Amino acid sequence: MTRLSEPDHTGAFVEHLDLPPHRSGPLDGLGFTVKDNIDIAGHKTSYGSPAWRDAHPAPKHNALCVDQLLAAGARCIGKVVADEFTYSLDGESQFYGTPRNAKAPDRIPGGSSSGSAASVAAGLADFSIGTDSGGSIRVPASLCGLWGIRPSLHRISEAGVLPFMPSVSTVGVLAARREHLDMATRMLLRSGKAPARPLRQILVLTDALEVADEAVRTAVQAALTRIADRTGITPEPVRFSQIADAGASLRECNENALRDLQTAEFQSTVGNWIEAHNPELGFTFSMAYGNVLAFDRIAALDSLDRCERLFEAINSFLEPGVVICFPTTPVIAPQKGSLNSLEAVIDFYDRTMTITAFSGVARLPEVTAPLLTVDGCPVGLSFAAAHYQDEFLLGAVKTMLG
């Protein structure tokens, strides 16, 4: 095991920095960290891989999203750990270590934005910017007890962010306080929109509840009761088969749809580079990459059609003023080192991605809120709205949760 930097007690940082704001703005006084797949000028971007880091020069320019935040008054305090090639949801990096989950120190932080979550959960940063394809912001936010947002696909510029899965990947934010999530996200969305329409309906995706542990389901119901009391809006259950075709299963969003699109796109970005350069790979990534190598790209092209149909069905269903709610992850954070059997890995990943793929395939904005506690550990409750309704969603979350 190679450790590439001196970790602090959180293990979150690849590099401590102190980049002052470009100018004063709404984010004055806030400090943020940057996931190590997002460029910071003059500092190498590792993509979570020492081999990638060594093969690529330091960028000359900050990623646009970094410059947007610096120009809004925030200060960048460091570059933080990402899982290898950001291709993981667990946050256990062979090369950079496992950033500490401050709310559950014997458990994984979740990934791939593991350092983003750990740096904020430890109180060292007000917020962090990360990326999310299959859940890489939402999962660590859920498992570390933070707010997190995966915005609508392509609402935030990806210039200076390493290309990962162009039809799936997003830039987003994690924060300890809702107000900071809201402010930082609005700076990045750069919207001039008039105040969004009011919240009029809260749906609960029952299929996602069924995937979750029973204790998570119970905690969700208690949180929904509080939301109903606060808003006067009674959450209404909805089944995935009412959203897509009769007989459709939530699993379809992941299986033979988003998962295949992700794999095909990953082959074109990281895969081409790995196959040309044969770099040193971590053990866990190597296992996962075996599936990428064995992937039948042609047979999987039909998954693109399925993704498009699911996008259309879900976005036709989610009318303006509607949010849909579900547990962010089906479980609390697994114990560190417990994902050491194929069964454990498959159980964690398949169940988690069955839920996270819903917003992924539909390109929805999704906010995860740190509302649930199970066995003393945090789990997030997620709220999603139709594609491009990011500002509405942020307003609705404020209405529901204050």
Place this chain on the structure above:
Amino acid sequence: MTRLSEPDHTGAFVEHLDLPPHRSGPLDGLGFTVKDNIDIAGHKTSYGSPAWRDAHPAPKHNALCVDQLLAAGARCIGKVVADEFTYSLDGESQFYGTPRNAKAPDRIPGGSSSGSAASVAAGLADFSIGTDSGGSIRVPASLCGLWGIRPSLHRISEAGVLPFMPSVSTVGVLAARREHLDMATRMLLRSGKAPARPLRQILVLTDALEVADEAVRTAVQAALTRIADRTGITPEPVRFSQIADAGASLRECNENALRDLQTAEFQSTVGNWIEAHNPELGFTFSMAYGNVLAFDRIAALDSLDRCERLFEAINSFLEPGVVICFPTTPVIAPQKGSLNSLEAVIDFYDRTMTITAFSGVARLPEVTAPLLTVDGCPVGLSFAAAHYQDEFLLGAVKTMLG
């Protein structure tokens, strides 16, 4: 001047290929070419730059869009010339030559999808796939007398397409026949949508007409009369100030908005690489790149906000069932070698991009149709619809033009 491949009489091809279809499909019997910034497995992608080509290994996988077309029954017949780093609208490459404009052989083909246009215009390919940010499909289609489409931003997967300007760049199609443009585009859009709503209104963007040469304006009016006769729908003039704020000018879409966003994103993609590696650059590109180097990235961040507001204004205005029409380019193709003074370059680029930035900033699908002839040379007439209304637009174009 380095010539990297033996040109045929069109000068369009970097490499002749004969990649058979993956399977039979709707595109059976059609042959297509691929712009040289889109990956073909086992063949280096040059990005229009010999230095980039030499520094990067051949990709292991086809771009997803290439695989989609091969899986729909089409045959890939070659890799075709792109302008250096696709950062041009003229099609005069110092390294790969100037592909021949079959309809106006003493004139430029337009770029940066110059080889795409030339290969189709010469009848060697039924269609070609290219990319478009500032007009790189629409301009060569217009100047070479072809059909072309820039789809809605991010409707077609960019996996295996060299990252250029993530918030602006699209993959699209050029074709000699409308039917082929329609079929190939629908394969790439992979939509399961029900038949699109009918065309109910045709708007004409008068500001774009005013930017165009008088002879182009006259030709547009004649074409609109034929469309009115065919559809029974009388095109209605609309000013940009009715779409955006009162007093707004069409020029705003380019100036201090899309142009700055493009430059900032170009710094993060190509710029970082050029500044780290100091590669051999062509003279014309070097001149343009001087502006990129001198660009004030921080001062230009406000352009992102302007882009977002223009996106929202234009898409609020363009209701379902509405198309908006304007000349694709303000001029016919300039004579080869005539863009040799700063004045000539500025006149061609500024006027052209004042028009092309409209769909760019609003992320609209835009089809250019080879309907106009001025001084014996082709010019395109463009039709755009709201973001993500690609299938409606293809249907409306069929209704209007048959």
